[in-house]
Amino acid sequence: MLTRDLVLAALFAAIIVVLGLLPPIMLGFISVPITAQSLGVMLAGVVLGAKRGTIAVLLVLLLAAIGLPVLSGGRGGLGVFAAPTTGYLIGWVAAAFVTGFLSEKLVKREQPGLVQGTGFFISALLGGVVVLYAFGVTYLALVTGMGFVKAFLGSLAFIPGDALKALVAALAGRAVMVGYPLLPQRA
Template sequence: MTTRDLVFASLFAAIIVALGLVPPITLGFIPVPITAQSLGVMLAGVVLGARRGTIAVLIVVLLVAIGFPVLSGGRGGLAVFAGPTAGFFIGWIFGAFTTGYLSERLVTASQSGLAQGVGFFVAAFIGGIGVIYLFGITYLAFVGGIGFSKAFLGSLAFIPGDILKTVIAALAGRAVMAGYPLLPQRA
């Protein structure tokens, strides 16, 4: 791990924290709010790759564990790990890794812009939605005590916004590939 890697990971951790300043939207029928921070997780994976993207998210997890109120709505501390959103929060780690891993495999500098955009979209969709929802819904269903079907159906409300975040992450990934050729060496 180079100093450059740590700087990039820290920068994206700061982006994830900054996206936490966007107020959460509570739905009422599910105890998990809509936040903008999952966009930062997708961006970290798409732009930094698996290793550095995961480190960026781990920095945020460490800040939360220490007690800094860096999550949307000013949440932080060990209580976050026992709340209904803990599965989604822990899923960020695996979501960033999966998004980065798939980005590294699906996108190359020699591809057309469209192919790069589609590759980034697929990576962000699978990692940033699929993997995070897998952890979040499972945790919410079993630990939150609401049952898998209710947790799954309630989480469907997040899909339109998360698809928009996936498109934004794909466009950002494509812009970085075109505008900053040194960064795509993500591995």
């Protein structure tokens, strides 16, 4: 791995941390808050690709594990990995990887802009929403004992916001591809 790859991963880890400064929004009927950090996970995947995007997310989780308040609401420490929302944190890793992998496969520089944007959106939606929810909902259902159906139904309230985040990630991915042609290929 090149120094440039590590710098880009660290930059996107910082973006994820900064998005955590926005206060979480609790809905009240489920213990999972609405946060902006999942947008950062999607951005890392679409802009950096599978490998570097995953490294960015792992870096954020490492910082959280050693106690730095890098998660939404100023949370950090090993205790965040023993909460009902831990599945979503674990899911970040898979979400960044899948988003990056799909964007690498679906989006090419020679494609028209609309095709690129659509590819980024599909990548962010499948990786950053479907995969993330698969981990988060499953863990939430198992740990809280509420059952998979109830956990899944409770998570449906988050889908519109996360679809909007996927759209923002797609637009950003397209803008980076056009605006920074010297950025190394997503890998």
